[in-house]
Amino acid sequence: MYEAMHDIGGTVVTYVIYGVLLLGALALLQVLFGRQKKRRRRGKDKNYSETLMERGDAYIARSHLMTPTEREVYKVIEKRYGEKYYIFCQVRVVDVIQPNSKKYHSKSKEYLSLFRQLSQWHFDYVLCDKGAFKVFCALELDDSSHNRVDRKKRDRIINEACKTSGLRLERLELNHKDGSVDVVGRG
Numbered sequence: 001m002y003e004a005m006h007d008i009g010g011t012v013v014t015y016v017i018y019g020v021l022l023l024g025a026l027a028l029l030q031v032l033f034g035r036q037k038k039r040r041r042r043g044k045d046k047n048y049s050e051t052l053m054e055r056g057d058a059y060i061a062r063s064h065l066m067t068p069t070e071r072e073v074y075k076v077i078e079k080r081y082g083e084k085y086y087i088f089c090q091v092r093v094v095d096v097i098q099p100n101s102k103k104y105h106s107k108s109k110e111y112l113s114l115f116r117q118l119s120q121w122h123f124d125y126v127l128c129d130k131g132a133f134k135v136f137c138a139l140e141l142d143d144s145s146h147n148r149v150d151r152k153k154r155d156r157i158i159n160e161a162c163k164t165s166g167l168r169l170e171r172l173e174l175n176h177k178d179g180s181v182d183v184v185g186r187g
Contacts, residue, residue, distance in 0.1 A: 065089060070124060073141050073174050076181040077125060085127040085136055093158060094118040096126060096135055097165045118161060121154060124172075137168035 052058045066074060066089055077087055099114035125139040140158070145151055155171075162169040172181050 069143060069174055070141060073172065073181055074125070076174075077127075077139065080181075081127055084130060086130055086133070088126045088128065089124065090122045091126040091138075092119060093121045093123055093138075093161070096123065096138060097161050097167055117157065121158065135167065137170055138162065140169065140171050142171050142173055 049058070064071070070089070074087065074089065081087065094115060097118060099111045101111070104111035104114070123138040124141045127136040127139065128134060129136055140155075142155075159169065161167075174181055
């Protein structure tokens with residue numbers, strides 16, 4: 001019986017040692033992961049861009065709002081439309097065309113998908129009536145970049161969005177020989 005008690009006692013001691021070691025390991029993991037959580041929580045108020053900005057030189061100012069070609073076209077548009085319309089440049093598409101909030105709730109998956117699709121793009125120019133600031137039309141300068149596959153897709157989507165929303169869209173090309181601007185299509 002003594003031997004049986006001794007075996008049970010040895011087994012209990014072994015389990016106690018394993019238990020203490022397990023608790024120690026769990027405490028160590030808690031300390032390590034607790035620190036990581038604190039670091040993550042501390043970093044939550046900053047996004048990756050802010051971290052890059054802290055390193056310095058994350059951004060540089062552009063010297064011009066428009067490319068040389070866009071500036072040249074602007075001058076032509078200004079002569080043609082400047083007395084009647086204000087000409088705005090680089091206007092976000094979604095600031096002129098919005099998803100239909102009567103059809104889609106503003107927090108719905110569909111609304112957000114439509115919003116995100118247009119929010120990443122800009123019209124080259126938007127003409128607004130000088131009296132009421134009512135949008136007259138959007139103008140897109142179609143240069144050689146519009147021959148790329150990704151730009152063709154973008155143009156197709158913007159054409160459809162303008163058509164669906166009722167916004168007049170004119171596509172322009174600059175004739176480099178004589179400096180004239182031609183309407184080459186309507187969206």
